[in-house]
Amino acid sequence: MKVINGRPTRRAAVLGVALVLVVGTTAGCTLEASLKKRVSGNLVFWDQRRGFEAVAANLDIFTEISPFWYRVLADGRVVPYTTASGATYEDAAMVSFLRANRILVIPTVANIVDGQWDGASVSRIINSPGLRDVNVRSLVQLAVSRGYDGIDLDYENLPASDRTAFTVFVRQLADALHTAGNLLTVNVYAKTSEPGTWSGPQSQDWSAIAAAADQVRIMAYEYHWASSGPGPVAPIGWVREVLEFARSRVPAHKIVHGLPLYGYDWVGGSGVDHVWETTMALARGHGATVNWDHASASPWFHYSAQGRGHTVWFENGASTSAKLEAADTCGVGGVTLWRLGGQDPGTWPALRAWLGSAPAHPRIRRPRSRP
Secondary structure, eight states, rough: OOOOOTBBOOOOOOOSOHHHHOOOOSSSSBBBBBOEEEEEEEEGGGGHHHHHHHHHHTTTTTSSEEEEEEEOOOOOOOOBOOTSSOOOOOOOHHHHHHHHTOOEEEEEEEEETTTTTTTHHHHHHTOOOHHHHHHHHHHHHHHHHHHHHHEEEEOOOOOOGEEEEEEEHHHHHHHHHHHTTTTEEEEOOSSSSSSSSSSHHHHHHHHHHHHHHSSSEEEEEOOTTTOOOOOOOOOHHHHHHHHHHHHHSOOOGGGEEEEEEEEEEETTEEEEEHHHHHHHHHHHTOOOOOOEEEETEEEEEEEETTTTTEEEEEOOOOHHHHHHHOOOHHHHHHHEEEEESSSOOTTHHHHHHHHTTTTOOOOOOOOOOOO
């Protein structure tokens, strides 16, 4: 699941054709590949100013941005998230700035309702031909009317029984978006085998999704989560297994490795998610020593407050570097950052070092509209 800071927790293309030179087997990450690397990031509405500042200061890194601005209703329509006063978070000036800097704008559409991932509503939509048509038309209209480059689909918390229905929906949406000249990226849960170990990943057929969509954005995080008890959010061994499995199911140039930029502060059996900036403030405020766990390639620390012990695991520039190395080993097409705002400044040199060995970013065009 993607972590929604201050919101619910659950959990988190390469667009066009990339050239791949393969040596060895495609069953795992035992090969070398030459890919044009891409970097995307989620710009969330509850931290939009800081997130946009991060993008503006690192324009050389990004190829696309996905503003987290829209949600699906139970009747299939897509509407913006709004403030308490009813204002939307959509920002035309921000979109114009990104376009002027040749960065694709592919907004995220999610199924969060009243702070919860509403899988039941999406299940009804994708299992009803009528509601499915409404949702597809609404998504395409959003992309076309706003002049976006595509749609980033983030429908989560579906039952395993929706696996076929979700595939049918993704195919229909991809066809409609491509006909209109737009792209489709799909967020999927991490897994290391099919169909997966719980209902979320079991509802997503990676191979079928990859055949239709332009990117498969794999949320390779939440190995430990808010109610799991303390531990690394994305231990490097597990990340490698996820990417190895992805290479056996998804074309390399469509694999986008989801990188976490956050962590959790656990006390008792409950964790609260924090970005790096807040995490460091906790460590400084409580005089905690930050440790490095070599096995998981993750930082962590302990502290006490009000007589209770806290354990914090989080992500920083060093842990991001380790994950980027894994992405390189598996030859994936790109990475996506969850989420922008409050991240470790060391994230940016890590990404520049990773991009330094790649060909120049492919400034791809949206698909041409069909006559």
